[in-house]
Amino acid sequence: MRKTCLDMVYELAKADDRIVFIGSDLGAGTLSEMQKNMPERFFMEGVSEANIIGMAAGLAMDGFIPYVNTISTFITRRCYEQIAIDLCLHNLPVKLIANGGGLVYAPLGPTHLAIEDIAIMRSLPNMNIVSPSDAEEMKRFMNQSKEIKGPVYIRLAKGGDEIVSDxxxxxxxxxxxxxxxxxxxxxxxxxxxxxxxxxxxxxxxxxxxxxxxxxxxxxxxxxxxxxxxxxxxxxxxxxxxxxxxxxxxxxxxxxxxxxxxxxxxxxxxxxxxxxxxxxxxxxxxxxxxxxxxxxxxxxxxxxxxxxxxxxxxx
Amino acid sequence: MHKSKNIKLDNRSIYLRHLAIKGLAGGKRGHLGSAFSLIEILRVLYDKILDIDSNDPDNINRDRCILSKGHGCLALYSLLADKKFFPESELDKFCHFDGILGGHPEASKIPGVEASTGALGHGLSIGVGLAISAKIQRRNSRVFVIMGDGEINEGSIWEAALSAGKHKLDNLTAIIDYNKLQSYDKTSIVQDLEPLSDKWKSFGFEVEEVNGHDVTELENLFSNLPLKKSSPSAIILHTVKGKGIKEAEGNPKWHHKSKITESEINKLYSELELNL
The missing domain is CATH 3.40.50.920 (Rossmann fold)
Structure with a gap:
């Protein structure tokens, strides 16, 4: 599901030059093709979630549609105020790709387990939340994602999950x-x-x-x-x-x-x-x-x- | 540290403070000290530097100015009213139930306000995004972000500074209103920032420092941006919190005032007249 979601960002970006990708020092080689072919719309930033959300907000204020990729817990807990104010209050179309929603990172322990992410995202006005069941459904969602006007929290399961959607x-x-x-x-x-x-x-x-x-x-x-x-x-x-x-x-x-x-x-x-x-x-x-x-x-x-x-x- | 000389305010600076006090009177409250250190900075930007038109406030090619220290909004409202982004009468409704001018500025309500600020430490990251956007779109728009000295205690500012340096955003100018007095006490006591210029330099900024009430110095400096090609600029402006009102100058009790009475307002107006 994770790979499909990220690959889709590149596919969407090929068809729409408003789409940009912002990563937070995550996954060596992630979207390397996009990085090579669209260097102006590919950003691999440091481990700086608060800055990344604000930066995505600035880009979105100017008409871009940023897809931000990082770990669920870091994007929900650490930079909650940036999400609330920079994204939700301004109602900007920034998509948050949240890796490891739920219990995916079981071996890594409670710092990495996103067990309350939906609760805290759900309480923000203007926020949208999706949690697809598998990679195929993720693809169907991603095809519609850029049309959603406000911010979206996209909860990812891990890779290789069984396909159950029809x-x-x-x-x-x-x-x-x-x-x-x-x-x-x-x-x-x-x-x-x-x-x-x-x-x-x-x-x-x-x-x-x-x-x-x-x-x-x-x-x-x-x-x-x-x-x-x-x-x-x-x-x-x-x-x-x-x-x-x-x-x-x-x-x-x-x-x-x-x-x-x-x-x-x-x-x-x-x-x-x-x-x-x-x-x-x-x-x-x-x-x-x-x-x-x-x-x-x-x-x-x-x-x-x-x-x-x-x-x-x- | 840069030494500030005492600057006498001219008629325009007094007039803009009058407008801010009009807001203060309307709301019977406000961050007067935080606003009055900012007036000359905003005045020079809006009078001489920024390419922004109140008749076309959303023009894509405009320069962007973000008041990241949103609590200094009475100064911004004063300039925006003066430039006719909204009627001056809105100042009388500052913080009122049906007013558009809140105790912190909101972009969705006020023409000319680029971003809703008030929670500190957000503006520079938004400015980084806007500056990158202008570069991608090959626009000449410049981005100015005004921060308070207390505000830059926030870690998010330094995340944004790292990013601005990395991206060589020479269309981005970080302005620090260095009045050396944060909400509780002096910055040197609460959270010392020195050596401040070295900090910004080490993050990849080209840095200049001038007196933030000296209109001529400000004009000269802002007319020569970027300070260095391929580098973001940081302008550290030495200011006086509450500048223009003797009781408020350097007095943390005037960081924010509420329940202000009519006689106090009249006293503020009279004191401004004495400066003329």
Whole structure:
């Protein structure tokens, strides 16, 4: 997904001379072709995230569309004020390519794990957030990205993730994709947790339980209409996020249900990382299991609810 | 360190301070000290140097001037009102609910304001981006970023300085309003900046220092930019915080004032008259 996203910046830049790339001393050889062929629109800056955001803002004020590439935690935590003021207050079309969203950098520990990035980006007016499920979907998003007027936070999973998106479903910024039809249950996911949600849904169907999967590739603006619509058809919504449970995908769903569905509210189970810094290393898969975000854990959460309520399978 | 001589303000400098006090009276508050060290700097830029037209404030070929020390905005508002970017009557609504002139300047509301500033340490990076943009587009636009001495305590300024040096931005001029008094106390006590000129030089800037209230010296200096081809310029301007108001000069209590009464405003006006 990472390589596809970066390659797409070069592809977009070939067709549109407003597009510039700014890196933050990351990944030897990254976009070397672009560096060679478009030296005026390729910037590899120092380890200086605050400056890079301001510099991108200056370029965008003058009509350029900068794509900034760095690590999720450094672009969200360190230079939050620059993002809030230089990008969001001025509502500038700067795209933030955030490497290692979620638990990707498991072996590197909590300084590199982006577990609250969506929460803090989601709270900024004018910010947009996308979290595609795989490289193919990333490509579909990137083709639309330059048309988005304001700043965008693009959350990347790691490279080589399994392709689970279907080109037939297309991609429309701001509109979720119903990957599996709803029954009594709806699983809402984003990023690579959509893969886990699909597998859980397939296992549940073997038990006669029909669990829909709604892929929320755009987290802001939030597709509240789909949540309202499907909430009236199901008894349980399970949100699955590679993120702390506070103020991420699950919280967004909870807000929509609370504000709109008080007359008929399904149960909401939020699967996510507890309010603590990760205390284990290992791999992304290890941590997904540790925090009950893998397909088996999703399956068990749904099954547990169905059994406790004595609900019949579809 | 550069020695400042005491400069007597001329009629135009007094008039521009009058306008700033009009804003101060409108809002009954404001950063008077921070604004009054800036008046001559902005006056020379807007009167003689900047290619900016209030009838066409968004012209792509204009020069860009960013007041990174956004709290000095009463000085900027004074110049922008004088140049008719907005009606002078807006000054009476400084900080009012329905005014366009806030306690820090906002680009989306005020014609002639390039960037919304107020949180310190942002302007130089934005200036780097604008200067690079002008180079890519082969435009002659120049970029001026005005910073406070307290402001350059921020690490982001020095990140931007490294970047400006790397990119050899000779269309970028960093201006430091060195009044030597930050919010709490003297810069020499809170966070000593010396040797300041050497710092900018070591980051790749060509540096000059003059008295920031001496209009002739400022004109001569700003007319000869860049100071050196292929280098960004840094201009360190020795100023007096609160210049023109004896009680405010060098007095940290006048960094920001609120709940200003009518009699205090009248006293400020009278004192300006005495300078004439």
């Amino acid at each position: 080109p037939k479903n297309g991609f429309k910024f701001g509109e979720s994709i119903l990957i599996k039809d709803v029954g009594e249950v709806l699983i809402v996911s984003s990023g690579i947790t959509t893969k886990e949600a699909i597998y859980a849904s397939e296992e549940l169907s073997k038990e006669g339980i029909k669990a829909g999967v709604l892929h929320m590739h755009t987290i802001k603006p939030f597709d509240y209409k789909s949540i309202i619509k499907y909430s009236q058809k199901v008894k349980l919504i399970v949100s699955v996020e590679e993120h702390i449970k506070n103020n991420g995908l699950g919280s967004a769903i909870g807000d929509v249900l609370n504000d709109n569905c008080y007359h008929k509210m399904p149960k909401l189970i939020k699967l996510g990382i507890p309010d603590q810094f990760p205390d284990k290393y290992g791999t992304q898969e290890d941590l997904l299991k540790y925090y009950s975000l893998d397909s088996k854990s999703i399956y068990e959460s749904v099954l547990g609810f169905i059994k406790s309520k004595g609900l019949k399978a579809a």
